[in-house]
Amino acid sequence: MDIPKQYDPKQAEQHHYERWEKSGAFAPEINKDPNAPVFSIVIPPPNVTGSLHMGHALQHTLMDVMTRHKRMSGFRTLWLPGVDHAGISTQLVVSRALKKEGKTRHDLGREKFVERVWQWKHESGNQITLQMRREGASVDWSRERFTMDEDLSRAVREEFVRLYDEGWIYRGKRIVNWCPTDQTVLSDLEVEKLPQAGKLYYLKYPIKNSDRHVTVATTRPETMLGDTAVAVNPNDERYGDLKGQTVLLPLTDREIPVVFDEYVDPEFGTGVVKITPAHDPNDYEVGLRHDLPQVVVIDPQAKMTPEAGVAFAGLDRYQARERVVEEFERLGLLEKVVDYEFSISKCERCKTVIEPLISTQWFMKMDQLRDLALDLMAQSHKPRFVPESYERVYTNWLENLRDWTISRQLWWGHQIPAWYTKDGEVIVARSEAEARERAGTSDLTQDPDVLDTWFSSALWPFSTLGWPNETDDVKTFYPTSVLVTARDIIFLWVSRMVMMGMKFIGKEPFADVFVTGTVLDSQGQRMSKTKMNGVDPLEVFDKFGVDATRLTLAQVGSTDTRWNEKQVESYRNFANKIWNAARFSLLYSEPQMAIKETDLELRDRWIRSRLNRTAREVNAALEAYEFHAAVQTLYHFFWDDFCDWYIELVKADVTAEEDTPRRAEARSRLLSVLEQALRLLHPFMPYITEELWQRLPGAKQLHPAYQGAEPTIMLSAYPEGREELIDEAAEAEMAAIIDLISRVRNIRSEMNIKPGERVPVMIASPDPKLRAVFASAKDQISRLVRASEVSISENLEAPKASARAVLLGGAELAVPLEGLIDFEQERQRLNREQQKLQAEATKLEAQLGNPNFVERAPAERVNELRARIADIAQRSSQLRQTVENLQ
RNA sequence: AGGCACGUACGUCAAUGGUAGACGGCUUCCCUUACAAGGAAGAGGUUGGGGGUUCGAAUCCCUCCGUGCCUACCA
Numbered sequence: 023m024d025i026p027k028q029y030d031p032k033q034a035e036q037h038h039y040e041r042w043e044k045s046g047a048f049a050p051e052i053n054k055d056p057n058a059p060v061f062s063i064v065i066p067p068p069n070v071t072g073s074l075h076m077g078h079a080l081q082h083t084l085m086d087v088m089t090r091h092k093r094m095s096g097f098r099t100l101w102l103p104g105v106d107h108a109g110i111s112t113q114l115v116v117s118r119a120l121k122k123e124g125k126t127r128h129d130l131g132r133e134k135f136v137e138r139v140w141q142w143k144h145e146s147g148n149q150i151t152l153q154m155r156r157e158g159a160s161v162d163w164s165r166e167r168f169t170m171d172e173d174l175s176r177a178v179r180e181e182f183v184r185l186y187d188e189g190w191i192y193r194g195k196r197i198v199n200w201c202p203t204d205q206t207v208l209s210d211l212e213v214e215k216l217p218q219a220g221k222l223y224y225l226k227y228p229i230k231n232s233d234r235h236v237t238v239a240t241t242r243p244e245t246m247l248g249d250t251a252v253a254v255n256p257n258d259e260r261y262g263d264l265k266g267q268t269v270l271l272p273l274t275d276r277e278i279p280v281v282f283d284e285y286v287d288p289e290f291g292t293g294v295v296k297i298t299p300a301h302d303p304n305d306y307e308v309g310l311r312h313d314l315p316q317v318v319v320i321d322p323q324a325k326m327t328p329e330a331g332v333a334f335a336g337l338d339r340y341q342a343r344e345r346v347v348e349e350f351e352r353l354g355l356l357e358k359v360v361d362y363e364f365s366i367s368k369c370e371r372c373k374t375v376i377e378p379l380i381s382t383q384w385f386m387k388m389d390q391l392r393d394l395a396l397d398l399m400a401q402s403h404k405p406r407f408v409p410e411s412y413e414r415v416y417t418n419w420l421e422n423l424r425d426w427t428i429s430r431q432l433w434w435g436h437q438i439p440a441w442y443t444k445d446g447e448v449i450v451a452r453s454e455a456e457a458r459e460r461a462g463t464s465d466l467t468q469d470p471d472v473l474d475t476w477f478s479s480a481l482w483p484f485s486t487l488g489w490p491n492e493t494d495d496v497k498t499f500y501p502t503s504v505l506v507t508a509r510d511i512i513f514l515w516v517s518r519m520v521m522m523g524m525k526f527i528g529k530e531p532f533a534d535v536f537v538t539g540t541v542l543d544s545q546g547q548r549m550s551k552t553k554m555n556g557v558d559p560l561e562v563f564d565k566f567g568v569d570a571t572r573l574t575l576a577q578v579g580s581t582d583t584r585w586n587e588k589q590v591e592s593y594r595n596f597a598n599k600i601w602n603a604a605r606f607s608l609l610y611s612e613p614q615m616a617i618k619e620t621d622l623e624l625r626d627r628w629i630r631s632r633l634n635r636t637a638r639e640v641n642a643a644l645e646a647y648e649f650h651a652a653v654q655t656l657y658h659f660f661w662d663d664f665c666d667w668y669i670e671l672v673k674a675d676v677t678a679e680e681d682t683p684r685r686a687e688a689r690s691r692l693l694s695v696l697e698q699a700l701r702l703l704h705p706f707m708p709y710i711t712e713e714l715w716q717r718l719p720g721a722k723q724l725h726p727a728y729q730g731a732e733p734t735i736m737l738s739a740y741p742e743g744r745e746e747l748i749d750e751a752a753e754a755e756m757a758a759i760i761d762l763i764s765r766v767r768n769i770r771s772e773m774n775i776k777p778g779e780r781v782p783v784m785i786a787s788p789d790p791k792l793r794a795v796f797a798s799a800k801d802q803i804s805r806l807v808r809a810s811e812v813s814i815s816e817n818l819e820a821p822k823a824s825a826r827a828v829l830l831g832g833a834e835l836a837v838p839l840e841g842l843i844d845f846e847q848e849r850q851r852l853n854r855e856q857q858k859l860q861a862e863a864t865k866l867e868a869q870l871g872n873p874n875f876v877e878r879a880p881a882e883r884v885n886e887l888r889a890r891i892a893d894i895a896q897r898s899s900q901l902r903q904t905v906e907n908l909q
Numbered sequence: 910a911g912g913c914a915c916g917u918a919c920g921u922c923a924a925u926g927g928u929a930g931a932c933g934g935c936u937u938c939c940c941u942u943a944c945a946a947g948g949a950a951g952a953g954g955u956u957g958g959g960g961g962u963u964c965g966a967a968u969c970c971c972u973c974c975g976u977g978c979c980u981a982c983c984a
Contacts, residue, residue, distance in 0.1 A: 029946085222984085238984080240984060241984070242984085285982080287983050297984095302982085304982045364983090411914075415979075415980090418913095422980085422981090510979090513980095540978090542977095548977095577923095577932095586920075586922090586932095588921075588934080589932070591946080592933060594946065595946040596946090597946090598944065599943090599944065606944080650922085651923085654923075654932090767949060771937080771938075772951090774937095774938080776938090777938070777941070778941080866928085869964085869965075874964040875965070887928095
């Protein structure tokens with residue numbers, strides 16, 4: 023048997039994925055059980071422009087852990103992969119590439135440009151899917167989807183037509199967020215607000231037929247050219263006399279009214295606000311309420327229009343700002359300028375300052391859709407958010423929802439299925455043919471705009487399964503089991519999927535929503551491209567292996583965590599530990615694995631109990647999305663129970679020279695435990711577990727649902743943790759032995775006994791059962807504490823020159839150390855020990871001394887406390903005795 | 910401005926209201942025949958401060974301090 027001493031992750035990561043994928047093990051069809059329960063997840067489709075970052079790695083790890091766990095538990099399992107066309111991002115990427123050739127998209131024209139994007143998609147858009155293979159993601163590639171696929175595009179048109187026919191989609195002229203660089207409208211969610219140091223300008227507007235003026239405060243003086251009113255709060259007594267007055271708007275020849283509106287905050291600035299309905303969302307509302315004209319002075323390129331006046335037309339908005347301020351100063355109308363910090367809206371993608379503009383766009387009415395989601399939550403508490411606290415975030419947002427701007431002035435995306443006749447009539451249809459039919463003419467022009475990327479993403483949980491066709495996949499896999507996502511797209515995506523799922527299928531798209539935490543950098547900062555502080559998961563894979571990285575990420579779960587490479591290193595070491603435990607087991611393996619499950623020794627009953635207990639805990643933890651607990655449980659079972667104790671306890675038998683049935687049994691049982699442990703670890707560490715499982719001798723069982731499939735650990739049965747195999751007695755007995763060994767080791771260390779030196783060990787207990795337990799493990803005890811001899815008796819008759827200890831269950835221990843013991847040191851050690859006990863006893867007795875506690879706490883707890891005090895008292899008195907006997 | 914989280918060992922994080930733990934780091938000793946990416950034994954905490962509820966609080970409530978995140982139309 024040729025197994026290297028160190029685990030090489032790259033070697034294991036090389037072969038298995040391709041074999042898994044080719045064998046069909048990822049597809050739900052592999053499951054031959056017609057009654058198998060179903061588990062399904064759709065992946066949050068990464069942007070086609072994207073490459074794997076830590077957030078993906080985290081989400082994918084969690085989804086893969088769940089998927090592999092369910093698959094091994096016999097579920098018909100589907101994890102559906104796919105990619106999002108990511109309208110703006112992708113258009114920007116390709117435009118940038120064109121720029122290098124000295125061209126713009128307009129040079130190519132729409133058709134050629136879109137062709138070019140597809141070409142780009144085919145060449146470099148699948149980078150992320152290759153990276154997902156590296157992660158070990160057990161997704162069904164045969165069902166991979168792209169939001170621009172013909173099937174999904176058809177679903178989008180279906181969605182649009184139905185919602186339009188019901189009047190939930192409409193076309194209208196409203197004020198919107200406009201990005202002057204990308205030349206498109208953006209939804210509120212695609213705009214980010216950033217604090218900005220700026221100035222507040224106080225401008226004086228003369229009042230007509232008077233030598234008085236009003237002063238308005240503004241951060242954007244250039245918009246004054248489009249003012250059509252000034253407003254004050256109707257309850258503001260300072261300005262009651264402005265009623266009916268007219269203001270002369272400087273730099274123009276326009277006269278504008280004073281209006282009274284609650285919107286104005288008398289506390290802020292001068293209490294007088296200039297109103298620019300065409301360039302400010304609030305002013306727009308005020309304008310509607312007071313029927314004010316909209317004067318457009320800024321165009322889509324953020325340049326001043328002719329309406330701004332000859333002096334300003336054609337100027338950039340910021341140049342215009344300076345110019346306006348200069349003019350006011352010259353006219354003596356600039357009262358003052360103060361520094362002022364405010365938040366500014368920027369395009370999430372290109373960081374250009376958003377210009378609010380009035381524009382004709384397509385909108386989706388959200389009130390009824392919103393109610394579908396809110397009712398679902400109110401009535402059946404779905405979807406269930408984990409952690410729970412996100413439920414309120416979600417419902418609060420829904421309650422304040424406004425109409426959604428769904429059109430975008432882009433070329434890359436789903437073109438809006440609306441056509442216009444020569445007379446300007448709007449025809450909405452599933453296809454141009456249908457539109458012609460509906461219009462009764464073929465002289466139609468399609469709306470040039472495309473839909474917001476999230477319009478198609480909202481259908482993802484069912485459009486990927488074949489909707490609007492009534493496919494088997496929709497019937498089988500919808501609703502999906504769980505959605506795993508980062509919290510920043512709860513609004514953009516999660517809520518919209520719920521609304522569309524309810525609208526079109528009548529069922530929620532997923533039962534649960536698991537919201538992951540964020541992986542921060544080591545300084546606690548969010549990782550971002552601009553900050554250049556991101557940790558590349560692929561580099562971590564290279565350095566420590568995929569499995570170690572997955573364990574680290576699984577631990578993150580739903581809490582924010584700072585990236586800590588030491589953690590990965592520690593799991594890399596864990597992988598190595600697994601490797602070497604298997605190496606030992608395989609070194610002594612035999613081709614025939616006959617496992618006898620009767621006449622088991624204590625150590626075998628113990629490890630079987632520990633294993634089943636571990637399985638139960640891990641299953642329960644995964645069911646509850648407690649990934650951290652699952653990882654901890656597995657780690658400690660494998661390292662502490664299996665490696666530190668079980669392997670050490672069986673080592674003598676396993677490595678025996680003589681070929682006896684006892685040796686064969688020990689070897690096969692060791693392999694059996696290892697095999698089950700590998701299965702338990704597999705969802706978290708797919709590569710190393712498969713690599714080792716394949717090397718195990720003999721035939722290995724698959725889960726009954728996968729009979730006949732190519733053997734792989736990923737189709738073996740996940741250990742359920744059988745209650746009847748949990749053996750409390752065996753665990754208690756082993757605990758006594760472990761305690762004994764630890765005590766002897768402690769004495770050896772404290773007394774500075776050389777590791778090579780053997781010492782006699784004397785154990786005494788009045789309990790014959792306990793003596794029998796120690797007796798049965800005598801050889802192993804002797805080996806693990808390096809004893810020259812082990813004696814077990816009813817009463818301790820040890821020489822004075824012995825180090826002593828009191829064990830669990832009241833057994834006594836003596837290690838005769840003639841010539842090695844320092845009495846003073848030993849007395850101090852025992853006294854320290856006794857003091858510890860005493861301190862604990864004092865604390866507990868105080869609690870018991872409280873009559874309220876005895877009266878009000880549950881009897882069970884009171885009894886427990888009494889038992890503990892009794893135990894401590896006994897050990898304490900035994901220790902005291904020992905100290906007294908010391909000389 | 911509101912809302913929501915979070916603050917536990919040197920670091921990163923755990924702990925249904927019931928004995929505060931893990932991993933890394935640190936100290937001492939060991940290259941013992943699976944593994945030095947290992948083994949053995951240790952040290953280290955008034956759970957951010959203060960108050961309250963409770964028999965009992967890291968956990969629930971209030972408050973202050975600190976740190977994040979989200980939402981929002983204060984020109």
